[in-house]
Amino acid sequence: MEVYLASPWIPREWVEVHGLVPRGLFCAPVLGTLTPRMAEGICSFAQQSLELARRYCDRGDAVVFVSSCDQMRRGFDLVGEQETSNAFLFNLPATWQSDAAWRLFRLEFERFTRFLERIGGHRQADESVAIIIDTALGARAKLRSSWNKLRARGFAECIARLHWDGCTIVESVSDVNGDAGVPVAVVGGPLTPAQWGILDAIESAGGRVVLNATETGERSLGLEMPRPGRIAGSIDSLARFFFSRIIDVWQRPNTRLYDWVRERIEERNVRGIVLWHHVGCDLWRAEAASLREAFGLPILTLDSEQAYSDHPRLMHRIAAFMEILR
Ligand code: SF4
Structure with a gap:
């Protein structure tokens, strides 16, 4: 099932x-x-x-x-x-x-x-459980370390594959020119496959998405394991790990989200933030002022009504934003 x-x-x-x-x-x-x-x-x-x-x-x-x-x-x-x-x-x-x-x-x-x-599930033997958990941890770690090896769409595709069918399909060859483009972060709610055109539009306008902190991007891989070694030893420690890796806007305080974003914004020299939210999502829409205050960077807010990369207004707004960041 x-x-x-x-x-x-x-x-x-x-x-x-x-x-x-x-x-x-x-x-x-x-x-x-x-x-x-x-x-x-x-x-x-x-x-x-x-x-x-x-x-x-x-x-x-x-x-x-x-x-x-x-x-x-x-x-x-x-x-x-x-x-x-x-x-x-x-x-x-x-x-x-x-x-x-x-x-x-x-x-x-x-x-x-x-x-x-x-619904018909049966927990497998302890050794199999350990293998499944370790394999999943390894796949996430591999993806996390690939953020600078792929173009934004390619990276989003790899993460989506992991969530959809568990596959890790990161190619060993880089398809991105390391320093080309203005470093930008995309932060917000779920960016679905049909909306990945936004990532292309940012890159076409001279940007480089160095951080995809949407709910379907790098952030969805969660926090790394707090300490090295196997954690599949007890259900309690596993549950604690699953609890501790959540990074989201609805958590109070939402400092875990901001700390996670800050670390990457500083490490990757981000110059501007695109705040992405779905129409009707007050949680993410309300973050614009907090993000501006927390990071002191220019913010462009985009919503799911403008999510098509050939939408003229979207292209115009992204191009104008990139001009500001140059
Ligand atoms: S309203 Fe809820 S379900 Fe919709 S994007 Fe925002 S957080 Fe997600």
């Missing part, structure tokens, strides 16, 4: 450990090309996720939503209202520094495990 995960923070490795096939719904190749049938008031990404989730549930697969925002919760309510659907809501704690937050995550992790068992 395939299990479609609506967020990168749901541990796909844990699904695999149970003999099921994890798929990152947020990286589905068709995402961004659907015509949603949803009501107003739900962001364009949640609408498309819901549309896909309905299709997958109808054919007997499972879907997992997260409680990170009202829109995702609403998506789950609409899919889960059919009693026969294999839908699950993973409640992710909004805070992350307290013991209470960790205990909530731990309980949810157990509930998630029971859900996987209910």
Whole structure:
């Protein structure tokens, strides 16, 4: 059975450990090309996720939503209202520094495990679990270290493949000219395959996307393992690792997000930030002022209505932004 995960923070490795096939719904190749049938008031990404989730549930697969925002919760309510659907809501704690937050995550992790068992999953032997976890960690580490070896679209494709079918397809040959272009960060919500034209448009206008901090970009690979060595030894330490690798805007305080972005902005000499958000996503839209204040860099805000690289207004705005950064 395939299990479609609506967020990168749901541990796909844990699904695999149970003999099921994890798929990152947020990286589905068709995402961004659907015509949603949803009501107003739900962001364009949640609408498309819901549309896909309905299709997958109808054919007997499972879907997992997260409680990170009202829109995702609403998506789950609409899919889960059919009693026969294999839908699950993973409640992710909004805070992350307290013991209470960790205990909530731990309980949810157990509930998630029971859900996987209910839909037919069986946890594999300890040795197999260790291999799956170590392989996944290795794949993420390999991708993280490839940010400067590929053009922005190529890097986004590799990350999407990892979330979609677990493949790591980074080529050993670099396809990017290291110092060409003005270094830019793209920060924000999910940038779906149909919207990768934004990355091309930035590069065509003389920019170089050195940081893809969208929910489907480098950020979705999560924090690295806190210490070297195997962590598959106990379920508790695994759960703690899955909890600790979340980096997102809905977390309070959201210092983990800002620290992660800051480290890379400084390391990669970023000169400007493109803030990407879906229409209807107040969480990311509201970050413009905080990002400006935190990093003191020029910000260009783009939304999913302007997401097509041949959109004249989009091209014009990106070109004008690059002029400012030169
Ligand atoms: S894009 Fe924003 S509103 Fe939409 S699901 Fe993600 S966090 Fe929620």
